Amino acid sequence: MAELDSSTRTTFLGEVKSAVTTRAALLVIGVLGLVIAFITSYTGAFHHPKPTDVPIAVVAPGPAGEQLVDRLDRLPGSPLDPRAVPSERKARRQINDRTIDAALIVDPRGTTDRLLVASGGGASLSQAVELVVTATEKEQERTVRTVDVVPADRGDNRSLSSFYLVVGWCVGGYLCAAILAISAGARPANGARAVIRLAALTLFSIAAGLGGAIIVGPVLGAVPGSFAGLWGLGALTVFAVGATTLALQALMGIIGIGLAILLIVVLGNPSAGGAYPYPLLPPFWREIGPALPPGAGTWVARSIAYFRGNATTGPLLVLSAWAAGGTLLTVVLAMLRKTNDTETKQRGNGGEEAREA
Structure with a gap:
């Protein structure tokens, strides 16, 4: 009977190790950290809004x-x-x-x-x-x-449609990048593959920007303003978030997806000035919001909708910086990885030739 119990325990532990590997356990712990961060960030930003300056x-x-x-x-x-x-x-x-x-x-x-x-x-x-x-x-x-003097449109309750539009574009950006990465390895094997992924992301960004502008404009009448302006903003926002996600994946592999969620969803969305504009947010969120894609995108979307596109230069530069930085980092890291892989392979071949000699 004791031998049976011991065998059962061994089998059970083996099944546990097989079902939940060390890598999976670490990833689950990382997800737990994201959950806690999500709750902390949103509650911290929204639990006590008050005007400041x-x-x-x-x-x-x-x-x-x-x-x-x-x-x-x-x-x-x-x-x-x-x-x-x-x-x-x-x-x-x-x-x-x-x-x-x-x-x-x-x-x-x-x-x-x-x-x-x-x-x-x-x-x-x-x-x-x-x-x-x-x-x-x-x-x-x-x-x-x-x-x-600048009322929200009748179809835009509390001027939140612009914010939700940008949130949708941001979600599309990091999900597209994540799919492109995990379909063939999180880190691009070479510069050519990185460029191809970025090209695919570009096409997706243009389509997502167009789709969002159509839905909130002609279909729902939720966001007024320039249709072309919203389309361009959408394409830039999606690409900026997607390129950033690709760069993080190239840097840290699948963990980069979690970092992208932390950056865009956990930190970016509550600090975007959507539900509560910047003067109502606590200092930390008020400071980081304009520098992150959701905040920059929300500001530009509202400017296009209600303020004739005024005061958009700074936020558009922020989005462009994320897009350019993500693109450059993705390509450079892919090329460096290719170089390192080549050198490793050459060292391996040299060792085999020495053993044969």
């Missing part, structure tokens, strides 16, 4: 304007970053240029002021600014009438 213009005559700017600047927690602007026209222009997020227009002849907001840039931010300004004005026995 929201750029707002103040249009008021003479000393009253300076006093109001000073009062808004001294609010507890620094929710606003006020600056005096000489006219409502200039304030509206700065909102459209995405230099500021709101403007308070003071009526010197009455007690009702106007707050200009742009919900197209994020409804949650407009509402947060309205709450802060309304409370501040109430203390001065004044009232505020909110005017949405």
